[in-house]
Amino acid sequence: MELHPVTGWTILCDFDGTISVEDVIDSLLDRFGRPGWETLEQDWRAGRIGSRECMTGQVSLLDMTQEELDKHLSSLWIDHHFPEFVAMARAANTPIRVVSDGLDYAIRRILGRYGLDDLPLAANHLAPATPPQKWQLTSPFQAEGCRSGTCKCAVAAQASKGGTKTLLIGDGASDFCAADRVDFVFAKHRLIEHCRAAGIPYVPITGFEDALELLPRLLDGSLLAEHAPATPALAVAS
Template structure:
């Protein structure tokens, strides 16, 4: 065993675009934008925001599945998972998104067996309505999925070090608690300003190249030659 485990965000990290945003743009009834504004202003947490937004979706299961079947993931993610498994590094998807959507999208790539922590999407009444629950929430956390709790679960399971791969605000808190971060987009600035050990990546091609250096310790020591060539470095 490597002693490492990997927690990986889904929306905007594994997936090319944010699933809930795309669903709201296409199927959202009026009112979801106001919830989004309240969340961005910090007046509500992501769990409250998404619970309200999911309740405003107007689509049946067939329309949902058709939409999800047109969504894509980073082309190098399957190879990254395969390489991590070869190196005996567990990968868990930790997302403040929708479990049904993640399973369906990853299923097209044969990856729906990856362990997952995410919000639960269930049909409501009538059939074109939907409801959200958050089985991975934690007391005092306003997110639907508490990624900090996922970090603690990884440690409790015997992992000595945790790598977080993410891109945005839902990853900020967990980034403070892990041993290293592969960061995209807004998470790069957060790690830089907070002094969190990280490397910027543009996608899983970078992550695949960097994984061996993480495991042999050269990445943590700042000696990996790839650091000089990555975007944003």
């Protein structure tokens, strides 16, 4: 049996707003949140608390049955081109991992509709609590000194340790610190301006239709060559 060579890239992909069209937790709070979740949201936006404290509190304010949760999740959509993008990455032997500060159960459930619930996932853990209709959040991918639920910078740092280059695909504030630690970014929305201001090599995308076109150019090295920061001395030496 012949082994295909690895491409030398690992892909880390955000979920809410990147793979999914809507933010899952926001949509659940709108529908099932008991009073108090808005205050937590304001505290988080003002930087008074981190996302882990914010979401742990918000999830404890969700009032919904398992059936209501599943029914709601079945109404949420993903980017139509994401399954094709995963197939392309897999065909190119490029590992892809979902790294999310959202809810593991919701992500698996939504991706399961597309046969993609086997994608490796780092996210917060949603579990039923007692009494019934109550829920609790734990954060198995938190890191010391970081206020996020899932510390994406730690995940990104770990991914690059393996000796491969790392691509991040994301859209928002939860992706900022990971963007600083990867080799290239496909950026949506607020992440575009962050990458531009920080001098991170990136291409702006509107969705996975763009990512499908860009991935072959990332894997053959041409994208990185075009967007690498100007380092004339190194360019001559190589």
